[in-house]
Amino acid sequence: MRTRFQQGLDELRARLLRMGGLAEQAVDRACQAYIDRDLARCHAVLEGESQINVIEREIDELAFDLLALQQPIAVDLRFILAVTKINSDLERVGDQAVNIVERVIDMVELPKVDLPVDIPRMAAAVSAMVRRSLESFIEGKAELAQAVLEMDNVVDRMRDEAFISLVKVMNDNPAVTRQALDALLVARNLERVADHTTNIAEDVIFWVRGADVRHNANPEFPAPQEISETK
Amino acid sequence: MGVGIKVQKLNAWYGKSQALHDITMEAPANHATALIGPSGCGKSTFVRCLNRMHETVPEARADGKVMVGDLSVYNGTTAVQIRRRIGMVFQKPNPFPTMSIYDNVAAGLKLNGFRDQRRLDEIVERSLTHAALWDEVKDTARKKSGASLSGGQQQRLCIARALAVEPEVLLMDEPCSALDPISTGKIEELIFQLKEKYTIVIVTHNMQQASRVAEFTGFFLLGRLIEFDKTEKIFTTPSDKRTEDYITGRFG
Numbered sequence: 001m002r003t004r005f006q007q008g009l010d011e012l013r014a015r016l017l018r019m020g021g022l023a024e025q026a027v028d029r030a031c032q033a034y035i036d037r038d039l040a041r042c043h044a045v046l047e048g049e050s051q052i053n054v055i056e057r058e059i060d061e062l063a064f065d066l067l068a069l070q071q072p073i074a075v076d077l078r079f080i081l082a083v084t085k086i087n088s089d090l091e092r093v094g095d096q097a098v099n100i101v102e103r104v105i106d107m108v109e110l111p112k113v114d115l116p117v118d119i120p121r122m123a124a125a126v127s128a129m130v131r132r133s134l135e136s137f138i139e140g141k142a143e144l145a146q147a148v149l150e151m152d153n154v155v156d157r158m159r160d161e162a163f164i165s166l167v168k169v170m171n172d173n174p175a176v177t178r179q180a181l182d183a184l185l186v187a188r189n190l191e192r193v194a195d196h197t198t199n200i201a202e203d204v205i206f207w208v209r210g211a212d213v214r215h216n217a218n219p220e221f222p223a224p225q226e227i228s229e230t231k
Numbered sequence: 232m233g234v235g236i237k238v239q240k241l242n243a244w245y246g247k248s249q250a251l252h253d254i255t256m257e258a259p260a261n262h263a264t265a266l267i268g269p270s271g272c273g274k275s276t277f278v279r280c281l282n283r284m285h286e287t288v289p290e291a292r293a294d295g296k297v298m299v300g301d302l303s304v305y306n307g308t309t310a311v312q313i314r315r316r317i318g319m320v321f322q323k324p325n326p327f328p329t330m331s332i333y334d335n336v337a338a339g340l341k342l343n344g345f346r347d348q349r350r351l352d353e354i355v356e357r358s359l360t361h362a363a364l365w366d367e368v369k370d371t372a373r374k375k376s377g378a379s380l381s382g383g384q385q386q387r388l389c390i391a392r393a394l395a396v397e398p399e400v401l402l403m404d405e406p407c408s409a410l411d412p413i414s415t416g417k418i419e420e421l422i423f424q425l426k427e428k429y430t431i432v433i434v435t436h437n438m439q440q441a442s443r444v445a446e447f448t449g450f451f452l453l454g455r456l457i458e459f460d461k462t463e464k465i466f467t468t469p470s471d472k473r474t475e476d477y478i479t480g481r482f483g
Contacts, residue, residue, distance in 0.1 A: 002480045071439055073466045074475050210468030 005070045009079065012062050016083050016090075019055045020134040022048060023090040026097035027130055027193055031123035033104045034186055037112070042101035052094040059087045075207070082207035086137065089196040089203075093130065096189045096196070103182040103189070113176045115183050116165040119190075122158045125151065126190045129197040136201060142208045145201035149213075155194040162187035233430030234300030234316075234399045235260040236281060241295030243276050243285055250276045252454045254295070258447065263422055263431040265441035265462065268451035269482065274434045277451065278402045281432065282317040283310040299400055315343075318393030318429075322405040324385035326377030326392070332359075332368050335377040335388055339396040354395055361428070362391035363421050383414020390421065394429075401425060403433040407440065419444050438478055442466045450474045 026045050033041035063084045066072060072080055129151050136144035166184045170177045202214050236258040243251035251273045258264040266274040279285040280293045283304060297304035304313055326335045334341075336355045345351060359365040359372070364387040368375070377388050386406060393401060403422075407415040422431055422444045435441050441448050442462055449459040450471070458465065458474045469475045476482050 005480070072479070073438060073442070074469055074479050076479050077467065 002070070005066070005072070005076075008062065008066045008070065009076065012059065012066065012080065012083055015055060015059050015062065016086060017134070017138065019052065019059060019087060019090045020137070022052050022055065023093040023097070024127070024130045024134060026052065026094050027100075027123075028127055030097040030100035030104070031120070031127065031190075033101050034107075034123070035120050037104065037108050039105065039108055042104050045097050045101045049094055049098050052091060056087055056091040060084060063087075075210075078207045078210060082203040085203045086200045089199045093193050093196045096193045099189045100186050103186050107179060107182045110179050110182075113179050115169060115176075115180060117162045117183050117187065118158075119162075119183060119186055122155065122162070122187060122190050125155050125158065126193050126197075129155065129194050133197040133200040133204070136204045140204070140208055142205045145204040145208075148201035149198050152194055152198045155191055159187050159191040232399070233261040233426075233428065236400060236430065236432065237296075237298040238281075239296040241277070241280060241293065241297060243273075243280055243293040244291065245288065246290040250454050251280070251293070254456050256449055256456055256459045258430060258432050260300075260430050261426055261428075262447060263426055263433060263445040264447040264449065265445035266432065266434045266449050266451060267436070267438065267441050267478070268457075269477065270436075272451040273454040274449075274451045275404055276454075278319075278404055278432055278434055280304075281400070281402060282319055283313050284319070286310070315396055316398050317400040317402060318396065318398035319402045319404070320386070320389050320393055320406045322408050324382060324389050324409065326380070326385050326388050328376065328378040330377055332372040332375055332377050332380070332388060336391045336395050339392065343396070355391075358391040358395040359388075361394050361425065362387045363417060363424070364388060364391055381414070383410050383417060386410060386414065386418060387421065390418075390425075394425075398429065400430045400432065403431065405434055405436060408436065415440070438466070450477060452477070 026048055029041045029045050029048075032038065033045065063080050066080055070076075129148055132144060132151075133148045136142070136148060162184060166180045166187075169180045202212075205211055205213050238257070239255050241251055241254040242249065254273075254277060266277065268274050276285060281297060281299070281304065285291050285293050294305065296306075299313070299316060302308055302313070302316060327338060330338065333355055336358050337351055340351060340354060355372070356365060356369075359368065364384060367384060368380070377385060380388060386409075390401075390406075407418050410418065419440065422433065425431060433441075433445060445462050447459065448462045448465040450457045450465065450469075450473075452473055458469060458471045460470070464470075465474060466478065469478065
């Protein structure tokens with residue numbers, strides 16, 4: 001094995017794990033900030049974003065160097081391509097965490113109201129998806145990634161339910177429209193985080209198995225609903 | 232036009248040592264097929280079996296079925312007949328050093344008794360043109376010796392010499408390993424153009440070269456063909472772990 005190349009791959013992997021840890025932390029902090037109406041956590045997320053952005057660039061530069069200097073092929077090429085895409089998704093996850101805390105900062109200035117939406121439950125599901133997608137990368141296991149894909153429908157449903165109930169609140173009680181709108185946007189941000197984790201899971205499957213499962217594209221590696229139908 | 236090559240259960244030996252084991256594969260007509268593998272894996276022996284050069288080594292022998300188009304290489308055909316239809320280019324450019332560029336290209340035809348000077352001129356020009364060398368040597372082809380050319384030009388001269396006898400298949404055994412990147416680029420470009428008229432089998436140690444020029448790639452290891460597939464499959468998602476280990480440098 002080419003030692004320098006392997007060192008480069010190890011370094012790329014280590015930095016992506018660091019990036020994943022920061023993105024995961026940002027989402028968890030943002031969710032907790034929403035639940036506790038905690039401005040300190042909001043600021044921690046905002047401050048952490050710049051660090052995520054720095055590592056995103058470092059990973060891209062390292063991947064670019066490895067592609068140019070080592071001309072990787074097969075599993076190594078798939079790994080580097082997957083890392084660059086996961087890198088972008090993690091950066092977007094960090095952005096969504098920032099979007100959430102911006103809503104929280106807005107909400108904290110408004111009177112607290114009870115809304116018919118279970119954001120903590122949705123946050124727990126999304127956090128689990130972030131964690132498991134990163135585990136699938138750490139372990140290099142397509143099965144774990146597949147499990148993440150199967151969780152996406154649950155979060156989509158939660159978002160839809162939140163939309164219906166919060167629109168009703170806005171219609172019935174226009175005085176709390178701003179709070180309801182903030183909650184609705186947080187639900188949407190969480191759903192977007194879940195979408196990014198499914199992208200990460202798809203990239204892990206591409207790396208490990210060489211199969212492109214995006215948009216249910218690969219019949220050799222059936223999409224979740226096809227698996228459940230055949231069970 | 233090129234013709235396809237079909238090999239079935241090809242075995243080859245050097246004395247008692249078996250160099251190839253039951254090789255079965257097809258190199259499709261008018262495509263380039265690359266053969267890769269570590270030194271001593273049998274890929275050069277394999278291409279030398281295709282034009283019966285293997286048997287020129289003392290105590291070397293081969294058996295199996297090799298079809299080049301409708302010609303059976305090991306059944307009722309002479310080595311000379313085979314080599315008229317299968318040209319070969321070697322690792323190191325080997326022009327005839329005392330001959331002019333023109334005579335290098337015309338040598339094969341003259342050896343076969345070809346005497347029509349006007350036709351000979353046409354074939355030499357056409358061969359040098361197909362080998363992308365004509366423009367560089369057209370004014371000096373009769374005066375300068377083949378050995379006076381640069382390494383890259385000499386290799387293209389050898390390709391022109393192989394093309395002059397109008398083969399259907401061109402075998403290339405590491406044709407660029409002695410060349411700089413610019414000459415390599417020219418030969419690779421040439422391989423692309425030659426595919427229109429010839430079937431090409433190229434042995435290479437350069438993975439990027441295989442992936443750049445060939446539509447199909449075979450991986451040899453210890454005298455066996457481990458994997459044969461479309462080039463993009465071999466270099467993105469090979470089926471066999473041994474192929475992946477080799478092409479990613481994790482071999483051994």
